[in-house]
Amino acid sequence: MSRQSTRSTDSRKVSQELFTLTYGAMVAQLIKDYESDDEVNKQLDKMGYNIGVRMVEDFLARSNVGRCHDFRETADVIAKQGFKMYLGISPAITNWSAAGDEFSLIVESNPLTDFVEIPEKHGNLYYSNILCGVLRGALEMVQMEVKAWFTQDSLRGDNTTEIRLKFIKRLEDALPAGEE
């Protein structure tokens, strides 16, 4: 069973199962190493951040999108192009805050969590927390500081999986010495 490859340049197809199992093995090892769920969540976020920082360059190179003019456009690009390109899913965008600086991504099927069940003793674990780190890292490289967190997780018994993304502030490029 192999995932349809969306990359025209890469003829090697990686099996989706291998991807899911690799991620699962990594989370299992983190749990063994760190023992505390909060610590594992933090590590997943950190790893995701490092992935996001590089992934955004690959995304920009392949998708040719220009700068987004506002946060709504950013949300559209993330859901319809970003998630589609890397995970093959299209989350729905909902629950916009009144100020337009916060929204939710409803993730229906998550390839990271196929076959996964979380036992009782790891009730605090956000299994797919790496996604929050990826979003944070990627958006930081395009000058947006955001906060990403799970508000609902189907692995923890909720109906759906929902990631909330909040815009904190715009990051300005460092100015060369002498400029105002």
Next chain:
Amino acid sequence: MTIFNIHIFDRNGTCLYYHEWNRRKQAGMSREEEFKLMYGMIFSIKSFIARMSPTDYKDGFTNFKTNKYKLHFYETPSGLKFILTTDLSVNNTRDVLQQIYSQIFVEFVVKNPLCNLGEPISSELFKIKLDNFVRGLPYFQIRQS
């Protein structure tokens, strides 16, 4: 038809890569100063063009021309700046710079976990690939002088 040199800067002004193929006159200052001058100038030109533009613009600053050379500029949304100087016969290098970004920089620097972003590029593979790519361009030709 020639290509003189290339600079690659990141969003903090660090010069990640510089290479020259055909440069007959030096700037008269150290490389470090030259990079700072280049980055500062590009930054100023970009902001000047944005402010003085009489209409809405799509790409902003793309190139400038003197009577001897032409400087081409391409910036990614992530703040990476690619600057190529060529002679006057070269027209539009936006595609070329975009290709350098997506097929060489992303493939051999971003995807290499041993390459630290934000530091000058030390990857030999990147240097070789870029060199081959530029030499393979239809308008590259070392002039016999």
